[in-house]
Amino acid sequence: MSSQQNSSEIKLQVSYARPSSDTIKDANLYISGLPRTLSQPELEDMFACYGRIINSRVLVDQASGLSRGVAFIRFDKRAEAEDAIKHLNGNTPPGSSEPITVKFAANPNQTRNSQMMSQMYHGQSRRFGGPVHHQAQRFRFSPMSVDHMSSGGGSSGNSPSGWCIFIYNLGQEADEAVLWQLFGPFGAVVNVKVIRDFNTNKCKGFGFVTMTNYEEAAMAIHSLNGYRLGDKVLQVSFKTSKGHK
DNA sequence: TGTCATT
Numbered sequence: 001m002s003s004q005q006n007s008s009e010i011k012l013q014v015s016y017a018r019p020s021s022d023t024i025k026d027a028n029l030y031i032s033g034l035p036r037t038l039s040q041p042e043l044e045d046m047f048a049c050y051g052r053i054i055n056s057r058v059l060v061d062q063a064s065g066l067s068r069g070v071a072f073i074r075f076d077k078r079a080e081a082e083d084a085i086k087h088l089n090g091n092t093p094p095g096s097s098e099p100i101t102v103k104f105a106a107n108p109n110q111t112r113n114s115q116m117m118s119q120m121y122h123g124q125s126r127r128f129g130g131p132v133h134h135q136a137q138r139f140r141f142s143p144m145s146v147d148h149m150s151s152g153g154g155s156s157g158n159s160p161s162g163w164c165i166f167i168y169n170l171g172q173e174a175d176e177a178v179l180w181q182l183f184g185p186f187g188a189v190v191n192v193k194v195i196r197d198f199n200t201n202k203c204k205g206f207g208f209v210t211m212t213n214y215e216e217a218a219m220a221i222h223s224l225n226g227y228r229l230g231d232k233v234l235q236v237s238f239k240t241s242k243g244h245k
Numbered sequence: 246t247g248t249c250a251t252t
Contacts, residue, residue: 030251057252072252106251168248195250206248239249 027054027075029084030105033241034058034069035096047073050087051080063190063210064161069241072105098241106198157238162190162210163217164239167224169232170194172202182224183209187216208239 018024034043040058047053054074061068075081081104089102157164167179179192194207211217217238225236 028252032250059250059252061250068250070250070252164249166249193250198251204248204250206250208250235248241249 023077023079025078026104027078027081028105029073029075029081029102031071031073031088031100031102032069033098033100034067034071035093035098036067036069038067038069038093040071043071043073046088046093047075047084050075050084052076157217157240158214162212163214165209165211165217165221166206166237166239167209168206168235169229170203170205170207170234171230171232172205174203174207174229176207178229179207179209182227182229183211183220186211186220186223188212 029047031043038058040056043058044053044056047056052075054076056073057071059068059070059072060066073081073084075084085102085104088100090099092099157166165183167182170178174194176192176194179194180189183189183192188211190210190212192207192209195204196202197204209220211220221236221238224234227234227236
């Protein structure tokens with residue numbers, strides 16, 4: 001009696017590794033700006049007519065479990081991937097308001113070089129160290145009063161497990177610790193991320209913070225928008241999906 | 246000055 005089969009069934013696909021060759025090299029695509037509602041099969045449907053899809057993945061935000069609107073698709077051949085870029089890059093999928101970006105994915109092991117490079121410039125990263133913390137603490141709030149509109153309902157930046165905040169005008173040396181320091185005093189912070197250039201590993205000037213409670217997030221935004229960090233003035237707002245005309 | 250996440 002086999003007891004392995006319950007109500008759910010998992011199928012494993014096993015195959016020989018494909019021999020590496022130039023025609024199948026660099027056939028991996030990075031797609032961003034996808035509708036958050038798009039599932040992996042739907043994604044594959046969009047791309048299937050340009051070639052044979054070897055595999056695909058939709059990135060999911062760990063905190064919320066929702067799609068991040070970013071995906072990868074590996075085609076069988078590079079020419080197929082190029083074709084997909086030509087036809088789909090900049091297109092707006094039916095029912096969406098936002099064009100997608102389709103381009104070749106960066107190779108993850110390129111990161112190593114740049115990370116080593118950034119260690120060599122270790123020298124001057126303490127510029128925002130000290131006073132940041134107590135500046136933010138001046139904006140106290142009362143945590144007792146904030147539970148009635150915790151999540152949901154809004155139209156920007158919210159998700160089942162938090163409110164996503166966009167922070168613009170971070171310095172190149174900014175890191176996650178700075179974001180924790182800035183937003184932590186305002187309430188429950190679920191997650192922070194500094195967006196870095198893939199090649200240089202320098203901060204691209206912006207980042208994201210997810211906070212659990214709407215009122216705390218709103219207070220943080222109110223207080224930190226316009227805040228001077230190092231020699232830059234931050235712009236802080238709920239995350240939008242890009243293009244806000 | 247300018248803006249949304251690279252498995």
